[in-house]
Amino acid sequence: MKDILDLDRYPLDREGSAEWKRLVERSIAALEADGMFNLGGFLRPGVAERAVREIEPVMATRSHMHKRMHNIYFKPDIPDLAPNHPALRKVETISHTVCADQIPDSLVLAIYEYEPLLCFLAAAMGKTKLHVMQDPLARTNVMAYRAGEALNWHFDRSEFTTTLLLQASERGGDFEYRTDLRSDDNPNYDGVARLLDGRDPKARILRMKPGTLNVFRGKNTAHRVTTVEGERERIIAVFSYYEKSGVMFSDEERIGFYGRAA
Ligand SMILES: O=C(O)CCC(=O)C(=O)O
Numbered sequence: 001m002k003d004i005l006d007l008d009r010y011p012l013d014r015e016g017s018a019e020w021k022r023l024v025e026r027s028i029a030a031l032e033a034d035g036m037f038n039l040g041g042f043l044r045p046g047v048a049e050r051a052v053r054e055i056e057p058v059m060a061t062r063s064h065m066h067k068r069m070h071n072i073y074f075k076p077d078i079p080d081l082a083p084n085h086p087a088l089r090k091v092e093t094i095s096h097t098v099c100a101d102q103i104p105d106s107l108v109l110a111i112y113e114y115e116p117l118l119c120f121l122a123a124a125m126g127k128t129k130l131h132v133m134q135d136p137l138a139r140t141n142v143m144a145y146r147a148g149e150a151l152n153w154h155f156d157r158s159e160f161t162t163t164l165l166l167q168a169s170e171r172g173g174d175f176e177y178r179t180d181l182r183s184d185d186n187p188n189y190d191g192v193a194r195l196l197d198g199r200d201p202k203a204r205i206l207r208m209k210p211g212t213l214n215v216f217r218g219k220n221t222a223h224r225v226t227t228v229e230g231e232r233e234r235i236i237a238v239f240s241y242y243e244k245s246g247v248m249f250s251d252e253e254r255i256g257f258y259g260r261a262a
């Protein structure tokens with residue numbers, strides 16, 4: 001793993017050491033301040049490109065193209081809201097997904113399963129332990145966005161999301177987020193409507209470099225990936241970890257996300 005991850009800069013393999021504790025503390029402080037932390041240069045030079053070369057043939061021939069209109073909640077309706085409320089405005093998402101079962105023995109999966117990464121993420125998230133997902137498709141997804149495509153505004157269902165950017169687009173394809181747009185007890189529907197209307201001055205853009213690990217609390221922070229422009233696809237690995245072991249999607253969820261149950 002030391003040839004894949006920059007363990008000199010990010011000492012995941014030295015759990016409990018002073019430098020490991022400093023990294024955990026820095027990550028916790030960033031999560032508190034910004035709702036996220038970024039480990040730039042997490043991959044050694046050239047590794048993101050190698051990972052892309054492994055995935056590209058599968059992406060080109062066997063990825064699932066997902067094109068859908070949805071609202072920021074990914075739900076057909078919200079009990080308190082009239083169907084025409086502007087917080088329910090529909091937006092379009094288009095992406096291409098490769099699932100974990102299509103890339104066995106890949107660099108991306110080896111990183112996903114690297115135990116010291118799970119230990120570090122658990123410490124940064126204040127959990128005793130995190131587990132990989134058991135679902136053979138959902139555990140890791142690699143998403144590609146081509147010119148004109150985007151992941152539109154949404155809140156995440158999971159408490160946090162871990163991504164590893166493998167290839168950036170020439171233009172666009174930026175991560176845009178609006179910290180704490182809602183809270184567990186205030187849905188702030190008018191604020192949601194303002195954001196969807198492009199009128200929220202607190203929306204921020206994060207331009208990530210390939211090889212960056214991003215950990216993001218997206219449950220109450222609205223976020224999207226802006227429309228990709230140019231020839232080069234934006235390619236990003238999305239890792240799912242849970243406090244419970246053995247987490248699986250249902251067949252319905254797999255069909256909904258990937259167009260197949262197995
Ligand atoms: O592609 C990204 O940078 C963000 C991914 C994301 O928001 C998600 O998977 O929920």
Ligand SMILES: [Fe+2]
Pocket residue numbers: 154155156161218223
């Ligand atoms: Fe998200």
